[in-house]
Amino acid sequence: MKRWGITLSAVALCGALLYVLLQGFGRNPHEVPFMLSGKPAPSFTLRALDSGKAVSLEQFRGRPVVINFWASWCGPCRMEHPVLEWGAREFGGQAQFLGIVFEDTEDNARQFLQQLGASFPQLIDPRSRVSVDYGVAGVPETYFVDANGVILGKHVGPIDPQSLANRIRELSASGTAATTARP
Template sequence: MGRWRYTLGFVALSVALLVVLYKGFGRDPHEVPFMLKGKPAPAFALRALDSGERVSLADLKGRPVVINFWASWCGPCQMEHPVLDWGAREFGSKAVFLGVVFEDTEDNARGFLQRHGASFPQLMDPRSRMAVDYGVAGVPETYFIDPSGIIRGKHVGPIDPQTLALRIRELTGEAPAAPAEATR
């Protein structure tokens, strides 16, 4: 009787593990469901790190907005920074790019930007109020807001150039580029 109990327990545990694995396969680990998707982006008004000017979401209405939360102490943020810098230069005429310094000091953020460059405004989020409003769990996280102020997506972790370009095309309503056909 005891041997059957262990066998049934092992079978039940194996089935449960297979169900968990099955549900996880085929999903993009960077596509994190969150409650703000399809909802108006939370309003903010923050000070730009370089100029001290106030930047608000209300002032950006009518333009797509890409918001990246980052920190100087974040290794993945350092890897991602060149992609966002490229994206701001490549797509800056189509979308507004903003960086938001997350739980870091102004001095550390300035040092990071002096070493790595900054082609788009960086905002200070004192006491992480904006991060809380957006539901930031860690950095880097990138949010995509359409011209009407609706959050259309969120990318968790370092973003790659292809994903960034695709998200910008989705925000601007541009058709994705057709794949190049092979020549013979």
């Protein structure tokens, strides 16, 4: 009887440890969880890279916003930029595209945009306050904020045209759902 107790508790302990290990191995350790989905997007006012004017998130209230965090030193951002340029041209009527420069010098960022195009506003984030406020865990990352200022989700890594189009569709759907819900 006593021996059974010991055996059972050992089995239970091993089972619990196995469960912990399975949880750990079943997950990509490089993946940082994202907790701001469905939460209001943190507000910001940042300086535009080209004009130097202040741009805030509030001024786009009522329109979906796509925010891309990037840097000139990031290789994948270089690959991704043409997709965003295309997206801003293609979906510019449905959503406002914004770029936020992460941990970079203004000269490098300007040079990057000269080479790859700047068809949507690019903002400078001193000391990466806004990036940390948004829970950025590396560049590139693209956030999708609906017309009511709620974060629908983010795309980690360089975005492809198909995912971008799908996300824009979700944004539009969420916007219309919100407007029809409002009397």
